[in-house]
Amino acid sequence: MLTQQALFTFATAAYLPLFLALLALNAWVFWRRYRSRQQLVEQVAELEELAQAGSALVAAQLDLAALCDLIVAQADRILETRTFQLGFFEGHYYHIQSWMIEGEVRPPRTVDLRDQNSLVGWVRDNKTNLLIADFLREQELPARPRYISDAAPRSGIYVPLISGDEVVAILAAQSNKPNQFNQRHLRLLSILANQAAAAIANGRLFAQTRQRAAQVELIGTITQQINAAENVEEVFQRVTDLTRETFGFYQVNIFTRQTQQAQLTLRASSDHTLPLDQIVFSYDQGLIGAAVSLQKTIVANHARDDERFTVAIGVPAADESWAVVQSAFITPLVVNHRVWGVLEVLSTAEEVFGSQEQEVLETLAAGVSISLQKAQQLMHQRLQAWVTTARLQIASAIARSTDLEDMVESVTCLLPVLLGVSQGGVLLWDELHGEYRPASICGADEATQRRFAETRLPIGRWGALDAVHIGQIALPTLQPPPWLAHPAKSDNPLHLCPLLFDGSPRGILFRYDPAPPEQLQTEQDYLHASDLRYLRQELIQDLATQLAQGIERTLLRRAQQEEAWVNTALLQVADAVNSLIDLNEILGLVVRFVPMLVGVRSSVVLVWDEETEFFHPAASYGLSEMGTGLLRTLALTGEEFRSLTTEAVLPAELLHKEMSHYVLKVPHWLEQVMGTAEARALPLHAQARFVGVMLVGLATADQLSDRRLSILFGIAQQAATAVVNNQLYAEAAKRDKLEQEITIARKIQASLIPHGSPTIRNCVVASLWQAARQVSGDFYDFVPLKDDEWGIIIADVADKGVPAALFMAVSRTILRAVVNNRNDPADVLRRANELILGDSDSDLFVTVFLAIWNPNTQVLRYASGGHNPPILFHADGRISELYARGMALGVVNTAAYETRRVQLEPDDVVLFYTDGVSEAIDLDMDEFGLERLRQVVAQNRYLAVEQIVEQITAAVHDHVGAAAQFDDITFMVLKCVPEQTWEMPLQIGKPQGVRQHA
Structure with a gap:
């Protein structure tokens, strides 16, 4: 157990x-x-809560405020906190839409994030959730928290609502206890934020669209009512009233510019108690002045913090309407790049004017500006219609006038009606007497009209008139006009406007303008006055132009009638003159026509002899028998005739300056000849020649009118033409005779130039001779000598024309004679120099180059008398010059010369030339030059001599182009030919286009 x-x-x-x-x-x-x-x-x-929240968000209507309240309520169920906010971002502003602190609901609020390093701004910029367990213990916060409530929170949670790539809002919660929020709260709130972001984005878009539609409808309504307004004042008042009623702003005002006082005055306000036209801002005062100066919109969402904010001048002391203003919006009203005024919108709350409000109000201001522009255009069109009507009246008055006096009187009567002048009129320019004469005046009493009719205004009498006449511009003057009997001192100037036609004066339009208004209240008044002033000035200028054209047409019609009569008279004179040949008969007929056509007492023609420099009588009419006898013995020098004129001119000016006519100081002896003490002298000019004067004796000093002077000028021209034709006929006869003599000399000179190219053993030659004029100073020659030798000569006389040709003939004859008697080239030039100096008394000289060709040894012996050294083109391509010391022939008797020699090889080419070849110039003055000459020959030295000559000629002509030949052109080409290849060249009379004569 x-x-x-x-x-x-x-x-x-x-x-x-x-x-x-x-x-x-x-x-x-x-x-x-x-x-x-x-x-x-x-x-x-959680899922049920999130599902319910999602369902609620999906079922929610697109009402942004209700949607925000719903999101906050759903977040409150998750977090169970008493401090919450949901805010939106718009630019740099953060608008708190739903806001609760410790269970107390707060009104919406806007915060400016520009200058603040806030947690909300950090979350938006980084698009990141933020969980703060304890504000006191967190040492490294990403940004400085900004506390809106009185007590600072201990913990917080911030979640961004992201739509696309943009943070549209922030959902935030705070608590006065630490560690109130955890990761679970952050996760749930993030899920809710993701669901709410799209709903908020759609809600904001819907709200913006609805608001934009309402604003557009509002602007359309306001614009319709603006357009229905009959005047600008009604437009202004409707804008202010409707804007305030529609948007609910505190006060809406319109200020307009006062240009003369540099101020902005209140013209319309939604507050009908304000005293209009008494509240003003200066251009440099307040936000309004800044908007005008900068010409851009001013937005002050914290107006009290803006140092530019000030109360306008004229606001009653008891008026407290400006004291409650927290936000202000001012935008300029711009028409045609000019600021007319400003639209001012005031609010009692801060942060009222966002981008949408600014856009709407600027659009509204643009509509007001367009309305103002239409009003300005209508005003301008009315003024233009008035100007057009006035122009038609002026044109009609000028067109229906029958003569000059009637036309000027009709235009003068229109001045008070069209321009409102108190007094005005027209002065006409008298070109003959060099003065202004009265034509018409209006607005003057009888005494002034009488004085005006008697007034003559030559240049120099009235300074203001002189300035307008000389400067040809309209000017005002405070100087009283000479026709006023008792001029009173006045600040109203007299305006003088020139009447010009093609730059020539036809008269002066004068007027006293009505006094301008003392003050122009608004920019519109100023522009109206400015337009009126401009159009009025344009009308005055158009009136002056039309009147000047009308005066010109009338004067032209008069002149045409007088000219027709004058032409008829002069045609009779011309027919009579053309029927005669003898100069004395022609002048006799002319002096008889003068008294018949002009009515003068007597007429005399004095012909100027350029060789003797005397005036000689040619024909006269209307003189007494004694006067005719005295006239036959008359002979006046240019100085003596000048002493008879009243013009202070020199004798040369008297003869060559084409004056119309001179007033003569008639001495006793001339009075006896002419039979009158009043006489005029008309210079006889034809074809730029002074050939004499025609004297006419007058019955009175003012007998010669413009028409009679025209007839006298025509007759004088006929007489001058007859004298010049007679002189030209004589000169032509002498010139024809000289041409014949020069032609003969040219033929003789051409016969001295060798015809063709000579046959010279062991060499071939070709040449060109081209004179710059009909005869030349250049020459060349081939002289056969004994022992089968040949003398080759080229020379250039230092001149052109006939003297050079004669000197050339003498020089050639002497050289040919001496070279046949002497074998040494230097000795030939020395003897020829002695003979030329002995036989010639002229200061001419000649440059010579003499060469003697020995065909047996092919040696060229040569000497130079100051001539261009020939150029040797060796067969191996080397180039050298055949230079020899010596002076030109005909300069000094003791000139020394030397003989040199050169051995020519087969195909060696020698170019003999004058300076007319190397110095040939084109249109730009550029010489052909030795370098070009060497290049042409060097490139063509293998050709036949005739072809070398052609190449040189073509090169010179190509270089010269269209320029005229300045100097004689002469050159020869010699080419050494081996004896075994030498053949007798073709003998021609004129060497195949090579030897040429100009």
Whole structure:
């Protein structure tokens, strides 16, 4: 029994730990199952809560405020906290839409995040959740927290609501207890935020769309009412009233510019108690002045903190309407790049004007500006219509006038009607007497009209008139006009406007304008006055232009009538003159026509002799017998005739300056000849020649009118033409005779130039001679000598024309004679120089190059008399010059010369030339030059000499182009030909286009 009990006790003691272990294991398994069940229940609850929240968000309408309240309520179920906020981002602003602190609901609020390093801003920028267990223990917060409530929180949780790539809102919760929020809260809140983000984005988009539609509808309504307004004042008042009623702003005002005072004045306000036109801002004062100066919108959502915010001048001291203003919006009203005024919108709340409000209000301001522009255009169109009507009246008055006086009178009568002038009129320019004469005046009393009719205004009498006449511009003057009997001092200037036609004066339009208004209240008034002033000035200028054209047409019509009569008279004179040949008969007929056509007492023609420089009588009419006898003995010098004129001119000016006519100071002897003490002299000019004067005796000093002077000028021109034709006929006869003589001289000179190329053994030659004029000073020659030698001469006389040609003939004759008697080239030039100096008394000289060719030795002996050295082109390509010391022939008797020699090899080419070749110039005065000449010959030295001559000629002509030949061109080409290949060249009378004569 004991043993069994002991065994049982032993067995029990042995299995008890195992039993306890199994019991503990079962308990742990039970606890794990319990915890799993609890977590599963919690997860199911979370999912149910999230599902309910999601369903609620999906079922929620697109009302942003209700949606925000729903999100906060769902978050409150998750977090169970009493401090919550849901805010949206718009630019740099953070709008707290749903806000609760310790269970107390707060109104929405807007915070500016620009200058604040806030936790909300950090979450938005990083798009990251933020969980803060304890604000006091957290040492490294990502940003500085900003506390809106009085008591700082201890813990917080911040979750961004992200739609696409943009953080549209932030869901935040705070608690005054530490460690109030955990990762589970953060996870659930994040899931809720993800579900709410899309709903909020859609809600905001819907709200913005609905708000934009309402704003567009509002702007359309306001614009329609603006367009229906009849004047600007009504437009302003409707804008202020409708804007306040629609948006619920505190106050809406419109200020307009006062240009003269540099101020902005209140013109319309939604507060009808404010005194309009008394509340003003200067351009540099307040937010309004800043908007005008900067010409851009000013938004002050914290107006009280803006140092530019100020109360307008003129606001009553008892008025406290500006004291409650917290936000201000000012945008300029711009028309045609010009600020007319500003639209001011005020609010009693801060952060009222966001980007949408700014866009809507700026659109509204643009509509107001367009309305103002339409009003301005309408005003301008009315002014243009007035100007057009006035122009038609002016044109009609000018067109229906029959003469100059009637036309000027009609235009003057329109001045008070169209321009409102108090006094005005027209002065006409008398070009003959160099003065302004009265034409018409309006608005003057009888005494002034009488004085005006008697007034003559020559240049120099009235300074203001002189300035307008000379400067040809309209000017105002405070100087009283000379026709006022008792001028009163006035600040209203007299305006003088020139009447010009093609830059020539036709008269002066004068007027006193009405006094301008003392003050222009608004920018619109200023622009209206400016437009009116501009259009009025344009009308005045158009009136002046039309009147000047009308005056010109009238004067032209008069002139045409007078000219027709004058032409008829002059045609009779011309027919009579053309029927005669003898100059004396023509002048006799002319002086008889003068008294008949002009009515003068007498007429005399004096012909000027350029050789003797005397005036001689040619024909006269109307003189007494004694006067005719005295006239036959008359001979006047230019100085003596000048002493008879009243013009202070020199004798040369008297003869060559084409004056119309001179007034003569008639001495007693001339009075006896002309039979009158009044006389005029008309210079006779034709074809730029002064050939004499025609004197006419007048019955009175003012007998010659413009028409009679025109007839006299025409008759004088006929007389001058007859004298010039007679002189030209004589000169032509002399010139024809001289041409015949020069032609003969040219033929003689051409006969002295060798015809064709001579046959010279062991060499071939070709040449060109081209004179710059009909005769030339260049020449060349080939002279056969004894022993089968040949003399080769090229020369250039230092002149052109006939003298050079004669000197050339003498020089050629002497050289040919001497070279036949002497064998040394230097000796030939020395003897020729002596003969030229002995036979010639002129100061001409000639440069000569003389070479003697020996065909047996192929040696060229040469000497130079100051001539261009010929150029030797060797067959191996070398180039050298045949230079020899010596002076030109005909300069000094003691000139020394030297003989040199050169051995020519087969195919060597020698170019003899005058300076007319190397110095040939083109239109740019660029010379052909020795370098070009060397290149042409060097490139063509293998050709025949005739072809070389042609190449040189073509190169010179290509260089000269269209330029006229300046100097004689002469050159020769000699080519050494081996004896075994030498053949007799073709003998031609004129060498195949090579030798040329100009």
